[in-house]
Amino acid sequence: MTEIQPLIMCGGAGTRLWPTSRESFPKQFAKLLGPRSSFQETVLRVRGPGFAPRPVILTSRSHYHLVEQQLQEIDIEADILLEPARRDSGPAILAGTTMIGRVDPETPILVVASDHVMQDGEAFREAARAGLAAALAGRIVTFGITPTHPATTFGYIEPGTPTEGATHAVQRFAEKPDAATAVRFVLARMLWNSGNFLFTAATMLDEYKHHDPVTVERVALALDGATHHAGALLLEEEAFKRVEACSIDYAVLEKTARAAVTPLACGWSDIGTWEAIWELGETDDSGNVRQGDVEVFDSSDCLVSTDGPLTSLLGVKDLIVVAHRDAILVADRRRSAEVKGIVEDLRLKGRKEADAHARAHRPWGWYEVIDFGDQFQVKRIVVNPGGRLSLQTHQHRAEHWVVVTGLARVTVGDTVENLGPNQHAYIPLGAVHRLENPGNTPVQLIEVQSGGYLGEDDIVRLEDVYARV
Incomplete structure (x- = not known):
């Protein structure tokens, strides 16, 4: 055959x-x-x-x-x-x-x-x-x-x-x-x-x-x-x-x-619009499609999707409501094909939300910024089993890692140690370091960055299993 x-x-x-x-x-x-x-x-x-x-x-x-x-x-x-x-x-x-x-x-x-x-x-x-x-x-x-x-x-x-x-x-x-x-x-x-x-x-x-x-x-x-x-x-x-x-x-x-x-x-x-998602979704008795933590009152024929925050509707009809941590869309369901124009406008204004999620996916897992301010930034980092960040240094920031779940293998300079929940590591400015997950469950940790510049381009990769050097 x-x-x-x-x-x-x-x-x-x-x-x-x-x-x-x-x-x-x-x-x-x-x-x-x-x-x-x-x-x-x-x-x-x-x-x-x-x-x-x-x-x-x-x-x-x-x-x-x-x-x-x-x-x-x-x-x-x-x-x-x-x-x-x-x-x-x-x-x-x-x-x-x-x-x-x-x-x-x-x-x-x-x-x-x-x-x-x-x-x-x-x-x-x-x-x-x-x-x-x-x-x-x-x-x-x-x-x-x-x-x-x-x-x-x-x-x-x-x-x-x-x-x-x-x-x-x-x-x-x-x-x-x-x-x-x-x-x-x-x-x-x-x-x-x-x-x-x-x-x-x-x-x-x-x-x-x-x-x-x-x-x-x-x-x-x-x-x-x-x-x-x-x-x-x-x-x-x-x-x-x-x-x-x-x-x-x-x-x-x-x-x-x-x-x-x-x-x-x-x-x-071709699931090309949010209306297409509504048409394919499972509706309640009022024609609403709900995804995530959603409450609906006296509303009909709406699609409500959230990846975290409780989202509630009251007294509305034919709406698209999509809530993410960094961006929320509210639109007339029948005009959902026009959402592309919003993205084009956001790009012209230089808004990073047009193309990038708050949760950034990487070959080893993902991270998201959960707080930031003058000369500090806090991230939640998840490393998949077998995941391995690059061996790297930073020119403008120091970092402090606190393990929440899993077993993390941490390299700082010449020291390599395994850290479990509630254990932590400090990475001084300029120190060579790496984070790995040698186990079979995800590693979650909180990273606190401090320094005069905290951009993602402040990474000097010395070695990387994902060929990003």
């Missing part, structure tokens, strides 16, 4: 789901609808008979540790290809296809977005198997979602004549329509464009060479110069930055004569 090779795209930012989704922790990694993230659900969805057991995952260098940690949570291994810069879906898919094609150009590749929800995973797997004959015959198969309503937020596909298996040739692709046009599209039995594809490496490379040979050459150079980075493969930065950003739709799909579509009904959503 010919195995389908999953290629999972994991590079989006999802700014319409701010403040939960931000550049430092985008929506595909957030657990928006249950105990697993959409990235984890996507990886699990493309497993089973007919699928290669080891997916290829394409993500950014800054998100590699999130991919690695979430794969460990579901006990799955993968080959990871890292982009040094974002260049949209065309070059990203081309890079993954080129890497896979160098092993076997006839490999069928299933490109799936990691930030989509498909409530019926088996229906998607069946659609992929049904489209395999067309892909092996040289088609680029896209999966067209059977519409449930005349949506104006998706592109559409018009199926044409039948081709191999359960596919039809693509008559045309249509951009996101206005409301009246969307009604006409649905009545004409057009399909939503899901942005998931199936093709052989040879087919995609041939079509890309035909329509954009310069990008093919530059991506190949970036792959030729790729280096190993903490267990992943990092595309060569200068070559990849010379690649022009372009979506796969504009680069190939809308130009090729080899596009085909397979109909799919699987409870699909």
Whole structure:
């Protein structure tokens, strides 16, 4: 049996789901609808008979540790290809296809977005198997979602004549329509464009060479110069930055004569807005979706999500309320697609909350600032089992660590000691130091910094197992 090779795209930012989704922790990694993230659900969805057991995952260098940690949570291994810069879906898919094609150009590749929800995973797997004959015959198969309503937020596909298996040739692709046009599209039995594809490496490379040979050459150079980075493969930065950003739709799909579509009904959503999360969520008797510590009084059809502070609603309707420690969103539910504009405005104003969470994720765990003032800062730090911070020094601050839970191995100068709960260590200004977790449970500690400058760039790394030196 010919195995389908999953290629999972994991590079989006999802700014319409701010403040939960931000550049430092985008929506595909957030657990928006249950105990697993959409990235984890996507990886699990493309497993089973007919699928290669080891997916290829394409993500950014800054998100590699999130991919690695979430794969460990579901006990799955993968080959990871890292982009040094974002260049949209065309070059990203081309890079993954080129890497896979160098092993076997006839490999069928299933490109799936990691930030989509498909409530019926088996229906998607069946659609992929049904489209395999067309892909092996040289088609680029896209999966067209059977519409449930005349949506104006998706592109559409018009199926044409039948081709191999359960596919039809693509008559045309249509951009996101206005409301009246969307009604006409649905009545004409057009399909939503899901942005998931199936093709052989040879087919995609041939079509890309035909329509954009310069990008093919530059991506190949970036792959030729790729280096190993903490267990992943990092595309060569200068070559990849010379690649022009372009979506796969504009680069190939809308130009090729080899596009085909397979109909799919699987409870699909691109979870592109907070209203989409409300539509998919579990509602109470008044139509409210509640996530976290929430109390609702005389309110209906709202989504309320909090990651900590008690959040209460009284006498309101059709609202989105998302509360994080450092940022709160209150919006008309029907205008949630406009949240992206808030993020753009915050960026123009230089607000770090536009892209960075209060909780900063690192390869070894995470930290968050819990208090700060003139010449001091207090952090809560969690180090995962086996996590190891870099061997480092600071030029402008001293630090005091107090262990709360777990067993921490602390290096200060030439001294290495294990510290348990209620034990502490002092790191003088300029001292070489390191924090490790040699145990099998997380280490939590409180760090108090003092000094004239407390920025994150005051770190001189002397040694680092995560290749950040």
